[in-house]
Amino acid sequence: xxxxxxSSRAGxxxxxxARAAGGRLRGRGRMPGAGRTRGRGRLSRTVxxxxxxxxxxxxxxCASMPDHGEIRPLEASQGVDSQxxxxxxxxxxxxxxxxxxxxxxxxxxxDDPQLETARQYLTExxxxxxxxxxxxxxxxxxxxxxxxxxxxxxSGPRWKVTGEKLATVDERSAYQPETGDRGYVEYLQLVQExxxxxxxxPPSSLVLSDFDFQRIYMPxxxxxxxxxxxxxxxxxxxxxSDPESRMDPTTxxxxxxxxxxxxxxxxxxxxxxxxxxxxRPGTKSLSYDGQNTLxxxxxxxxxxxxxxxCQKMATQLLYTVKELTASRLERVELLxxxxxxxxxxxxxxxxxxVIANRVQGPEYQYYVGSESRLVRMKxxxxxxxxxxxxxxxxxxxxAGFKTLSxxxxxxxxxxxxxxxxxxxxxxxxxxxxxxxxxxxxTSKGNKPNGLSAPSFDAAGDVWVADQDPQHAGLFRxxxxxxxxxxxxQVAGLDGGRITSLKVSSDGxxxxxxxxxxxxxxxxxxxxERPDGKGDTSAVSVRELRPAAPQMAEVTAMSWAPRGxxxxxxxxxxxxxxxxxxxxxxxxxxxxxxxxxGLIAVAASEDETKPRPVVAYLEDDGIVWLPPGAQWRTxxxxxxxxxxxx
Numbered sequence: 324x325x326x327x328x329x330s331s332r333a334g335x336x337x338x339x340x341a342r343a344a345g346g347r348l349r350g351r352g353r354m355p356g357a358g359r360t361r362g363r364g365r366l367s368r369t370v371x372x373x374x375x376x377x378x379x380x381x382x383x384x385c386a387s388m389p390d391h392g393e394i395r396p397l398e399a400s401q402g403v404d405s406q407x408x409x410x411x412x413x414x415x416x417x418x419x420x421x422x423x424x425x426x427x428x429x430x431x432x433x434d435d436p437q438l439e440t441a442r443q444y445l446t447e448x449x450x451x452x453x454x455x456x457x458x459x460x461x462x463x464x465x466x467x468x469x470x471x472x473x474x475x476x477x478s479g480p481r482w483k484v485t486g487e488k489l490a491t492v493d494e495r496s497a498y499q500p501e502t503g504d505r506g507y508v509e510y511l512q513l514v515q516e517x518x519x520x521x522x523x524x525p526p527s528s529l530v531l532s533d534f535d536f537q538r539i540y541m542p543x544x545x546x547x548x549x550x551x552x553x554x555x556x557x558x559x560x561x562x563x564s565d566p567e568s569r570m571d572p573t574t575x576x577x578x579x580x581x582x583x584x585x586x587x588x589x590x591x592x593x594x595x596x597x598x599x600x601x602x603r604p605g606t607k608s609l610s611y612d613g614q615n616t617l618x619x620x621x622x623x624x625x626x627x628x629x630x631x632x633c634q635k636m637a638t639q640l641l642y643t644v645k646e647l648t649a650s651r652l653e654r655v656e657l658l659x660x661x662x663x664x665x666x667x668x669x670x671x672x673x674x675x676x677v678i679a680n681r682v683q684g685p686e687y688q689y690y691v692g693s694e695s696r697l698v699r700m701k702x703x704x705x706x707x708x709x710x711x712x713x714x715x716x717x718x719x720x721x722a723g724f725k726t727l728s729x730x731x732x733x734x735x736x737x738x739x740x741x742x743x744x745x746x747x748x749x750x751x752x753x754x755x756x757x758x759x760x761x762x763x764x765t766s767k768g769n770k771p772n773g774l775s776a777p778s779f780d781a782a783g784d785v786w787v788a789d790q791d792p793q794h795a796g797l798f799r800x801x802x803x804x805x806x807x808x809x810x811x812q813v814a815g816l817d818g819g820r821i822t823s824l825k826v827s828s829d830g831x832x833x834x835x836x837x838x839x840x841x842x843x844x845x846x847x848x849x850x851e852r853p854d855g856k857g858d859t860s861a862v863s864v865r866e867l868r869p870a871a872p873q874m875a876e877v878t879a880m881s882w883a884p885r886g887x888x889x890x891x892x893x894x895x896x897x898x899x900x901x902x903x904x905x906x907x908x909x910x911x912x913x914x915x916x917x918x919x920g921l922i923a924v925a926a927s928e929d930e931t932k933p934r935p936v937v938a939y940l941e942d943d944g945i946v947w948l949p950p951g952a953q954w955r956t957x958x959x960x961x962x963x964x965x966x967x968x
Contacts, residue, residue: 408434409432409433409434409538410433410434410435410440411426411429411430411432411433411435411440411441412426412430412440413440413443414426414443414444414519416519417518417519418519418520419474419520420470420474420480420482420513420520421470421482423444423513423520423521423522424468424482424484424511424513424522425468426444427441427444427445427511427522427525428466428468428484428530430443430444431455431529431530431531432531432532432535432539434539434563435566437566437569438455438566444521444522445521445522445523445525446514446516446521446522446523447516448523449521449522449523449524449525453525455525455526455527455528455529456529456565456566456568458491458492458493458494458527458528458529459491459492459528459529459530459531459536459540459559460488460491460507460526460528460529460530460531461488461489461490461491461492461498461531461532461533461536462486462487462488462489462507462530462531462532462533463486463487463488463489463505463532463533464486464487464532464533465486465532466484466485466486466530467484467485467486468482468483468484468485469482469483470482470483471483471510474520478512479512479513479514479515479520480512480513480520481510481511481512481513482510482511482513483508483509483510484507484508484509484510484511484526484530485506485507485508485509486507486530487505487506487507488501488505488506488507489501489505489533489872490908490909491528492536492540492559493585493586495558495579495582495583495584495585495586496558496559496560496579496585497556497557497558497559497585497586497587497907498542498557498558498559498905498907498908498909499587499868499907500868500869500872500907500908500909502868502869507530509526509530510524511524511525511526512524537910538562539561539562540559540560540561540562541559541560541561541562541572542557542558542559542905542909542910543557543558543559543560543572543576543579543643543646543647544556544557544558544642544643544646544885544886545558545576545579545580545584545639545643546580546638546639546642546643546679547584547588547592547593547594547639548592548593548594548595548635548639549591549592549593549829549830549831550830551680552679552680552681552781552829552830553638553639553642553678553679553680553681553829554588554591554592554829554831555829555885555886556584556585556588556592557585557886557905557906557907558576558579558585559909560572560575560576560579561575564607568607569607570606570607570608571607571608572647573608573609573644573647573648574602574606574607574608574609576643576644576647577602577609577619577640577643577644578601578602580594580596580639580640580643581594581596581600581601581602587849587866587868588831588849590849590851590865591831591849591850591851591852592831594639595632595635595636595638595639596624596625596636596639597624597625597628598624599622599624600621600622600624600625601621601622601624602619602620602621602622603620603621603622603658603660604622606620609644611652614653614654615651615652615653615654616653616654616655616656616669617640617641617644617652617654617655617656618655618656618658618664619640619655619656619657619658620658620660620664621657621658621659621660621667622660623659623660625657625659625660625667626659626660626661626667628667630668633657633667633668634668634670634674634678635678636657636668637655637656637657637668637669637670637675638655638670638674638675638678638679640655640657641654641655641670641672641675642675642679645672646885652672653671653672654669654670654671654672655669655670655675656668656669657669681930681931683733683734683929684927684929684931684932684934685702685735685927685929685934685966685967686701686702686735687699687700687701687702687731687735687967688700688702688925688934688935688937688947688964688965688966689716689729689731689964689965689966689967690937690939690945690957690961690962690963690964690965691726691727691728691729691961691962691963692713692715692958692960692961693958693960693961694725695725695726695727695743696715696716696720696724696725696726697715697716697718697726697729697731697738697740698713698714698715698716698961699713699714699716700712700713700714700957702934702935713957713958716738716753717753717754717755718738718740718751718752718753718754718755719751719752719754719755719756719757719758719759719760720740720749720751720759721759724742725742725743726740726741726742726743727741727742727743727744727745727770727773727774727963728740728741728775728776728777728963729741729776729777729963729965730776730777730778730779730785730965730968731753731779731965731966731967731968732779732783732967733779733781733783733828733967733968734783734967735753735967736752736753737750737751737752737753737779737783738750738751738752738753739751739763739777739779739785739787739800740777741773741774741775741776741777741787743770744769744770744773745766745768745769745770745771745772745773745774745790746762746765746766746767746768746769746773746774747762747764747765747766747774748762748763748764748765748774748777748785748787748800748808749762749763750763750785750800750806760805761805763785763800763806763807763808764787764789764798764800764807764808766789766790766791766794767791767793767794768789768790768791768792768793768794771790772790772791772792773789773790773791774787774788774789774790775787775788775789775790775821775822775823775824776823776824776963776965778824778825778826778833778968779826779967779968780826780827780828780830780850780968781828781829781830782802782830783802784799784800784801784802785799785800785802786798786799786800786811786824786826786833787800787808787824788821788822788823788824788835790820790821790822792820795820795821796810796811796813796821797810797811797813797821797824797835797864798810798811799811799862809861809862811861811862811863811864812861812863812864813835813848813863813864813867814863814864814865814866814867815846815848815865815866815867816837816867817839818839819837819838819839819844820837820838820839821835821836821837821838822836822837822838822843823835823836823879823880824836825880825881825882825968826850826968827882827886827928828882828928828968829886830850831849831850832847832848832849832850832886832906833847833848833850833864834846834847834870834880834882834888834906835847835848835864835867836877836878836879836880837867842875842876843876843877843878844869844871844874844876844877845869845870845871845874845877845880845888845890845892846867846868846869846870847867847868847870847906847907847908848864848865848866848867848868849864849865849866850862850863850864851863851864851865868907868908869908870888870890870904870906870907870908871888871890871892871904871908872908873894873904873911874890874892874893874894875892875893875894875895875896875897876892876893877890877891877892878891878892878899878922879891879892879921879922879923879924880924881924881925881926881966882926882928882968883903883926883927883928884926884927884928884929884930885930886906887903887904887905887906887912888903888904888905888906889901889902889903889904889915889924889926889936890902890903890904891918891921891922891923891924898919899919899920899921900914900915900918900919901914901915901918901921901924901936901938902914902915903915915936915948916953916954917953917954918938918948918954920940920941920942921938921939921940922938922939922940922941923938923939923962923963923964924936924937924938924939924964925937925938925964925965925966926966927966928966928968933950934950934966935947935948935949935950936948937957937964937966938964939961939962939963939964943956943959944956944957944958944959944960944961944962945957945958945961945962945964
């Protein structure tokens with residue numbers, strides 16, 4: 324079905340022959356993403372060959388293979404190689420219906436510029452109308468396919484294609500994990516056209532295994548404003564030029580930014596670009612100059628925007644593009660639609676940082692010390708003796724008060740502490756010059772069923788969960804002196820109980836550990852607030868979506884830079900590990916070395932300067948992992964580590 328070309332991987336090669344048959348190239352070994360072959364009718368993914376060196380020239384019904392390099396299968400354990408390229412093979416003359424179905428399903432996974440080869444398996448009418456680029460269906464493995472009508476049937480062969488659906492990527496390029504029925508069923512009707520079998524009813528979207536999806540697509544962040552704060556919105560674009568638009572990955576990402584936020588994030592963010600703004604017609608790539616300036620030509624919808632609005636538009640673009648480029652992006656210039664491409668505005672990296680209103684990096688890292696009081700350390704990763712640098716945080720708490728857990732505001736001026744019995748939440752200044760306040764919230768439950776560890780959002784509100792089974796719920800303490808907790812409606816809990824939470828620094832997302840049926844799962848919810856224009860509705864959390872579907876159980880988590888999560892948990896039958904994960908639940912982005920016994924974990928969301936990961940182990944106390952270094956012990960007597968937030 325396809326020829327893979329790319330650079331060689333380490334390991335002993337396993338050579339194998341290949342031959343053309345019915346539009347397919349067959350090679351020895353299994354390809355990842357297919358699952359195991361079970362019974363007749365299973366679409367075997369062994370039909371791919373992995374080719375190194377020069378790409379072969381593919382002809383109709385046959386393939387001219389390279390005369391040097393290695394041919395061998397790629398095992399699933401080797402992971403995804405984005406440098407691998409798959410070229411599909413056109414259907415052979417007089418190919419059977421089964422070969423047409425197999426050839427088409429494989430051709431969908433190719434790097435064909437416009438999926439032209441895949442269209443050759445379709446009838447002329449279907450080939451013209453098929454627009455698969457609008458959406459992608461992601462399956463956990465390969466496809467089962469079986470004939471439900473034979474070739475002698477008057478209406479022609481009909482094939483049932485089935486699989487297990489992991490997710491869909493919608494028309495806004497956003498990844499949506501499948502939470503309901505995961506069964507995927509599609510029927511492909513074949514007809515005779517010019518005495519050749521062709522598919523008359525192709526699927527409405529691309530259908531890819533998880534392996535192929537990660538090979539073809541890559542996650543990127545585009546940015547929008549929530550109030551005055553810039554918020555990341557993760558989407559997927561093709562790693563190479565898009566088959567439909569011919570745009571390169573950077574241009575695809577910019578086009579996605581202009582199209583607007585994802586449906587999930589849309590209710591709480593806004594774009595500075597006027598409605599209808601697009602790239603100037605015909606733009607397929609964007610240009611840089613020798614001063615690291617990106618120039619972006621827009622259509623006439625943006626020609627007359629005021630400078631403040633234009634500066635915000637350019638800020639969205641700068642933060643969106645700079646994560647994609649290997650070179651340093653220092654400024655973005657927006658261009659009008661006129662023939663001279665006159666300048667609309669320019670924003671520098673320094674100016675964009677002010678406009679984006681990003682949360683400042685922390686000065687301290689905090690944990691609960693040996694006397695059950697909050698302790699802080701200066702973030703000096705060059706020092707080996709962090710324990711001697713720890714100091715008690717001044718707070719108006721009486722002598723003998725013991726702290727179970729705590730959170731510190733982003734400006735490091737206030738703290739929220741939960742008493743050791745889990746009953747009371749106190750919001751206090753980081754100063755001992757004021758009197759002890761009344762509790763902002765009191766739980767009737769005892770630990771471990773009292774109050775969870777609290778969390779601050781960027782606006783200074785405190786969030787906490789009451790774990791008492793009789794009064795379970797999520798609560799928010801508005802910023803301000805003497806504020807009292809308000810219960811927050813959470814849609815979609817379905818009887819689950821929140822045991823832990825963490826609000827993202829942008830204030831629009833909240834990570835919730837939800838216990839149900841004896842296990843704890845991680846979800847991300849969208850925080851919706853009144854718009855301030857006569858809206859009297861209360862703050863609520865909407866549209867919970869799984870954030871770590873790969874894990875059988877999650878025990879701890881923290882937000883990390885670029886809208887990612889650091890998650891402690893285990894897969895089914897596995898050991899506890901700490902992994903960075905994309906917040907949409909699409910993939911694991913990396914693991915922490917030697918982190919099998921972590922009980923609690925804290926990461927900084929600061930994107931300007933790398934910060935150590937801080938964790939708690941029952942036998943070792945507080946440990947931290949500086950960037951590029953090994954784990955080291957801070958103190959054996961600490962627990963409950965947190966960064967501001």
